[in-house]
Amino acid sequence: MDYLITEGYPSAAEKFAAEANIQPKADLSCINERVQIRESIHRGDLQAAIELINELNPELLDTDKKLHFSLLRLQLVELIRQSFTSSDPGLVGKAIEFAQNNLAPYAPLDAQFKVDLERAMALLIVPKESWTQAATSGSSSQPTTSVQNDFGALAELVDPSLRRKVAKDVNEAILQSQDQRREANIRYLVRARAWAEQLAREKKIELPENLPLGLDGEETPSRSQNGHNGDTEMTENGSEATGADAEITRYTNLPS
Template sequence: MDYLITEGYPSAAEKFASEANIRPRADFSCIQERVQIRDSIHRGDLQAAIEFINELNPELLDTDKKLHFSLLRLQLVELIRQSFASSDATLVGRAIEFAQNNLAPYAPLEQQFKNDLERAMALLIVPKDSWTKAASSSSSGQSTSQVQADFGALAELVDPSLRRKVAKDVNEAILQSQDQRREANIRYLVRARAWAEGLAREKKVDLPEFLSLGLDADAHPKDSHNGHHGDTEMTENGAEDGAGGGDADLARYTNITS
């Protein structure tokens, strides 16, 4: 229930509550607002997402510069994508104008802003054929290897995973602004489990080569890495996401001595 509410799945949460005969503490109508924002980002409609965010919390993007910049940069990427998918030659100019008016003011504030803006603008020099092949790969669900070959270090900007990452960051920021936990407990516990196992193996503790959580009876040990069994894939940014900076907190879940 906690996961469904935090991640923004109101219908599933409501059905779960009904079948489990429990009364949820959350207001499902509030969850729906986060769902609207997430769906807008996932489909590349960043303008709508920003408007929804401002309606929900007018101060959020003003106080969180990094979050606002990431939304605007993704919006720039979508504008550039549209310019290559359309025969309208004015779209390139609109993308450049958007960058000048909305993103350029961030460049003097932090070097990372400047670097990220420059990388996004570099998409304008990618050949149109590469954009066409990228769109084809995305719609057919094919491997991203061709996209990586065409876009090189810029591939991450056109990969759908960037939309998911930004949506995740926005969801967590909204939850925090509402004095709620930024993520579901199960995500934290999965990272804690992976961290504890990794530490145990590092200290040569006698453990089976494969430790299953019993979440997928059909999976084979060879599909796992160091016994993680893909559990940590529940995070959007990979198995080790956020684990490095939380060792002190995670340590309380294990009795392994340093």
């Protein structure tokens, strides 16, 4: 439930709450605003996304310069993309004007802003044929070899993953501005599990090659050998841990 609310899936969260017979802690209707922003970014409509963000929190982009710049740079990339995939010859000039008016003022603020702006502007010299090829492979999760060859170090700017990254950053910033966690608990749990496993291996503690997550209902070898039934496990201080908490406890209570 926490993951569905934090990541912005209100319909799934509502169905989950109904099936599990639980009451969501958050107002599911409030998630729709973040969903609209995310969908606008995913389809490349950055102007609509920025307007929605300003309606939701007028101060967010003013205080978070890095986030605002990333949105504007992505908007510039989309304008350049349109200029090469459209028959309107005036779109190139509009993209350049947009960069001058909206992104150039950021360049003196941070050296990285200047570098990122220059890389985005370099897309203007990419041949139109390369943009056509990128458009045909835009639905793939990774840039194709031909796109990587045509765009070189700029390939990441035209890859759909950039939209997803910016949308994720925006979602986290909105949550933080609303005094909520930036990430769902399960993400912290996964990182904690990976850290505990790495620490155990560094201490030369014998572990299975692959540690199951315990989501398939099967008993793990380590637990069956120790006589556990897979449901609960006692921690070092005598308290009871369940599920994933027990998994973390197993590998975080390590000998020095």
